[in-house]
Amino acid sequence: VESRDTAALSGFLEPLHAADIADLLEQIGPAERRDLLGLWSGEIDGEILSEISDAIREEVIEFLPRHVLTDAVRELDTDDVVDILEDLDEPQQAIILGALESADRVAVEQAMAYPEYSAGRLMQREVVVAPLHWTVGEAIDFLRKAEHLPDQFYHVILVDPRMKPQGYVTLGRMLSSPRATALRDIAEDSFRTIKATDPEADVAYIFNQYHLISCPVVDATDRLVGVITIDDAMNVLDEEHEEDILRLAGVGDESAISDGILETVKQRFPWLFVNLLTANMAALVIAQFEATISVIVALAALMPIVASMGGNAGTQSLTVAVRALATKDLTSANAPRVVRREAAVGLINGAAFAVIMGLIGWLGYGSAGLGLVLASALVINLLVAALGGILVPLLLNKLRFDPALASGTFVTTLTDVIGFFAFLGLATLVLL
Amino acid sequence: VESRDTAALSGFLEPLHAADIADLLEQIGPAERRDLLGLWSGEIDGEILSEISDAIREEVIEFLPRHVLTDAVRELDTDDVVDILEDLDEPQQAIILGALESADRVAVEQAMAYPEYSAGRLMQREVVVAPLHWTVGEAIDFLRKAEHLPDQFYHVILVDPRMKPQGYVTLGRMLSSPRATALRDIAEDSFRTIKATDPEADVAYIFNQYHLISCPVVDATDRLVGVITIDDAMNVLDEEHEEDILRLAGVGDESAISDGILETVKQRFPWLFVNLLTANMAALVIAQFEATISVIVALAALMPIVASMGGNAGTQSLTVAVRALATKDLTSANAPRVVRREAAVGLINGAAFAVIMGLIGWLGYGSAGLGLVLASALVINLLVAALGGILVPLLLNKLRFDPALASGTFVTTLTDVIGFFAFLGLATLVLL
Numbered sequence: 047v048e049s050r051d052t053a054a055l056s057g058f059l060e061p062l063h064a065a066d067i068a069d070l071l072e073q074i075g076p077a078e079r080r081d082l083l084g085l086w087s088g089e090i091d092g093e094i095l096s097e098i099s100d101a102i103r104e105e106v107i108e109f110l111p112r113h114v115l116t117d118a119v120r121e122l123d124t125d126d127v128v129d130i131l132e133d134l135d136e137p138q139q140a141i142i143l144g145a146l147e148s149a150d151r152v153a154v155e156q157a158m159a160y161p162e163y164s165a166g167r168l169m170q171r172e173v174v175v176a177p178l179h180w181t182v183g184e185a186i187d188f189l190r191k192a193e194h195l196p197d198q199f200y201h202v203i204l205v206d207p208r209m210k211p212q213g214y215v216t217l218g219r220m221l222s223s224p225r226a227t228a229l230r231d232i233a234e235d236s237f238r239t240i241k242a243t244d245p246e247a248d249v250a251y252i253f254n255q256y257h258l259i260s261c262p263v264v265d266a267t268d269r270l271v272g273v274i275t276i277d278d279a280m281n282v283l284d285e286e287h288e289e290d291i292l293r294l295a296g297v298g299d300e301s302a303i304s305d306g307i308l309e310t311v312k313q314r315f316p317w318l319f320v321n322l323l324t325a326n327m328a329a330l331v332i333a334q335f336e337a338t339i340s341v342i343v344a345l346a347a348l349m350p351i352v353a354s355m356g357g358n359a360g361t362q363s364l365t366v367a368v369r370a371l372a373t374k375d376l377t378s379a380n381a382p383r384v385v386r387r388e389a390a391v392g393l394i395n396g397a398a399f400a401v402i403m404g405l406i407g408w409l410g411y412g413s414a415g416l417g418l419v420l421a422s423a424l425v426i427n428l429l430v431a432a433l434g435g436i437l438v439p440l441l442l443n444k445l446r447f448d449p450a451l452a453s454g455t456f457v458t459t460l461t462d463v464i465g466f467f468a469f470l471g472l473a474t475l476v477l478l
Numbered sequence: 479v480e481s482r483d484t485a486a487l488s489g490f491l492e493p494l495h496a497a498d499i500a501d502l503l504e505q506i507g508p509a510e511r512r513d514l515l516g517l518w519s520g521e522i523d524g525e526i527l528s529e530i531s532d533a534i535r536e537e538v539i540e541f542l543p544r545h546v547l548t549d550a551v552r553e554l555d556t557d558d559v560v561d562i563l564e565d566l567d568e569p570q571q572a573i574i575l576g577a578l579e580s581a582d583r584v585a586v587e588q589a590m591a592y593p594e595y596s597a598g599r600l601m602q603r604e605v606v607v608a609p610l611h612w613t614v615g616e617a618i619d620f621l622r623k624a625e626h627l628p629d630q631f632y633h634v635i636l637v638d639p640r641m642k643p644q645g646y647v648t649l650g651r652m653l654s655s656p657r658a659t660a661l662r663d664i665a666e667d668s669f670r671t672i673k674a675t676d677p678e679a680d681v682a683y684i685f686n687q688y689h690l691i692s693c694p695v696v697d698a699t700d701r702l703v704g705v706i707t708i709d710d711a712m713n714v715l716d717e718e719h720e721e722d723i724l725r726l727a728g729v730g731d732e733s734a735i736s737d738g739i740l741e742t743v744k745q746r747f748p749w750l751f752v753n754l755l756t757a758n759m760a761a762l763v764i765a766q767f768e769a770t771i772s773v774i775v776a777l778a779a780l781m782p783i784v785a786s787m788g789g790n791a792g793t794q795s796l797t798v799a800v801r802a803l804a805t806k807d808l809t810s811a812n813a814p815r816v817v818r819r820e821a822a823v824g825l826i827n828g829a830a831f832a833v834i835m836g837l838i839g840w841l842g843y844g845s846a847g848l849g850l851v852l853a854s855a856l857v858i859n860l861l862v863a864a865l866g867g868i869l870v871p872l873l874l875n876k877l878r879f880d881p882a883l884a885s886g887t888f889v890t891t892l893t894d895v896i897g898f899f900a901f902l903g904l905a906t907l908v909l910l
Contacts, residue, residue: 063668065687073812189654198691199650200632217649218631222621236495254716255497257709259630277689280712284686287719288801294723295797296790303802303812307822314794315827321790322831325783326838332779339771339778346771346778347764350785350894351757358728358753362746365727369720370735380505380735390739395747399754406758462782
């Protein structure tokens with residue numbers, strides 16, 4: 047790029063897969079990216095555009111000549127266009143909609159009318175259907191004559207005269223059956239449909255749970271409006287996971303390594319601010335015991351151990367709980383048993399660490415009383431951590447909040463406050 | 479189940495999908511599970527068996543009558559049998575291998591010869607191939623006559639006479655092309671192969687990056703040995719994510735909500751023990767400053783704020799870094815830029831919180847000096863957190879450790895130790 051050698055650049059980029067070119071564009075710095083686009087923008091196609099991460103897509107679109115953008119957008123399936131549109135500002139949306147052919151534009155606008163993160167946004171409207179009464183031969187003849195088939199399709203969907211899906215046939219079954227076979231006789235039993243208004247998280251769950259490869263989408267009157275394929279579902283699953291991990295760590299959902307400095311500050315500041323408030327709460331608890339600490343200064347050194355063990359144990363429980371809620375492995379049916387198990391685990395681990403730290407307090411700091419206080423505070427805090435780690439996510443889930451989003455803050459605040467209070471409170475009672 | 483009404487039970491379970499029956503078995507308690515299996519074990523088929531989580535599968539297998547187990551295992555594809563075998567003890571493995579027909583047994587044993595977590599373990603050996611020179615018509619006639627086709631297949635793989643894959647044709651393209659079309663003329667350009675010894679994490683990455691639906695697997699001499707389909711890749715992706723989340727939280731990789739109490743204690747104890755050691759290290763740092771604390775007891779209340787802010791900021795950076803390493807968005811090419819960005823973010827957030835806590839220290843505790851010390855310690859610790867959060871995962875990755883596994887412990891130890899040391903050290907210098 048530096049030598050502005052366009053031919054060499056094309057020679058290098060041409061054989062790469064669109065996804066790899068998109069990765070390259072993401073990994074280089076903003077200045078290099080501008081240079082590269084300046085030299086090579088004519089070659090950016092729809093596939094590359096839909097592979098680029100949201101963070102820099104806007105930047106790339108602004109840079110593209112209008113005719114390149116038009117060509118790029120026209121070759122995409124409608125679901126990919128919707129995916130690109132979702133993250134753009136109004137004026138950029140208008141440019142892209144304007145670039146589409148009118149039939150596609152209507153399809154995209156209809157998809158955008160469904161709520162964000164719904165199956166309606168995810169589906170492609172290009173579907174391959176056949177009437178219920180057709181045979182394999184009729185379907186094959188129809189496919190051979192069809193002009194516009196989707197890039198990828200894995201089933202032929204059987205519909206009744208009112209376009210209500212009644213079943214589907216895998217292409218493998220179709221290819222291996224004689225021409226005279228009725229399609230309805232080789233339809234899959236695993237057939238199910240998704241409503242266009244279903245949340246995309248449910249779509250990912252259904253694909254994963256029932257090992258689907260594609261699934262018809264129906265509107266409120268059960269008519270076929272589109273189809274979702276497994277690559278879209280895999281994408282959603284990927285994003286949901288990413289979201290869970292980032293939310294558990296207190297980072298904005300959409301953080302990416304290619305974000306700018308100010309964007310990153312903006313994503314992380316709010317969570318740190320919440321943590322500042324809860325840390326100050328814990329400091330207020332400690333401040334109540336300043337008289338005790340001024341008599342036995344060793345307490346100041348030991349108290350973070352109790353809080354930190356509780357925080358870690360709480361994080362363990364809540365992570366398992368948050369994941370189990372996301373995969374629907376934790377339901378109201380087994381919740382009571384899981385809570386009892388967490389309590390037992392908290393008590394056992396608490397007792398084990400109480401023995402270890404009790405001995406350290408006794409022998410290391412030469413006070414049996416201090417050892418006893420440390421041990422008791424640890425048991426209490428690990429039990430609280432275990433119960434908090436399971437009950438807080440369950441409660442947030444019941445209240446329809448995402449447990450990944452807020453559980454961490456609640457649980458560590460709980461273990462900090464209880465840890466300091468139990469340790470310093472017991473010390474005041476026993477040692478003074 | 480309680481009323482031992484087998485007919486009613488079958489009526490309830492019969493219409494359910496295998497995955498849902500498996501979920502049910504996981505969610506009920508061990509005693510109920512035994513009762514249910516006692517009443518209904520005759521109906522457990524291969525599909526249910528392969529859906530059950532590892533944690534309770536052993537228990538279920540032990541309970542099944544031999545003939546039920548034999549029938550169940552025989553109906554599965556080889557990759558599903560391998561998946562079940564992997565998590566069983568030797569004697570149980572022998573029972574299942576003995577139940578297979580001999581051709582399948584050989585296939586399964588060959589797959590088990592590949593290293594754990596490799597593409598060879600993941601692939602199914604049932605493949606659909608056609609010679610390079612065939613036409614669409616020849617392929618369709620072959621498929622109509624074939625007796626044993628895989629349950630699911632999405633491509634016909636084109637091979638040369640030595641069984642080396644040369645391309646593949648999607649079933650959709652085949653169905654929509656005239657009989658006389660040569661298969662090689664409608665082969666996909668996106669064709670690629672996977673080596674049987676490739677790690678399964680790379681398989682998941684390739685499927686996700688290039689939106690593959692199935693991919694041929696070759697041995698060391700480039701001969702076709704099997705095929706991996708997207709549902710297997712989706713599974714791996716799911717497991718990798720799960721592993722990352724659980725490791726980041728310091729919980730054993732294979733934790734599940736259905737684990738027993740002792741198993742859970744065993745998974746969580748080691749991580750808490752490591753945390754105990756590092757917390758004691760931090761306590762030793764504090765103990766060096768007992769003289770300072772005994773003069774200004776307020777320090778004891780405020781010091782956890784500095785440590786906690788650092789710990790949270792470090793967790794934010796490292797989570798983003800660990801995820802970016804896993805998705806290959808963070809590479810040596812952009813690492814320097816990302817490190818600079820993290821440092822800048824750490825300094826900006828550090829400065830913002832320094833102002834806030836400086837004011838709280840000054841106005842709330844009536845000491846400008848205390849405010850200054852708090853502010854300086856926060857800037858130092860948030861910078862350390864940001865740098866540690868990115869450099870520790872990068873270093874672990876370079877040393878070929880999984881950064882998700884150990885980064886958290888290193889980074890929070892770092893921010894605890896630096897946080898206490900900076901705050902108490904500065905306080906000793908400035909305030910005494």
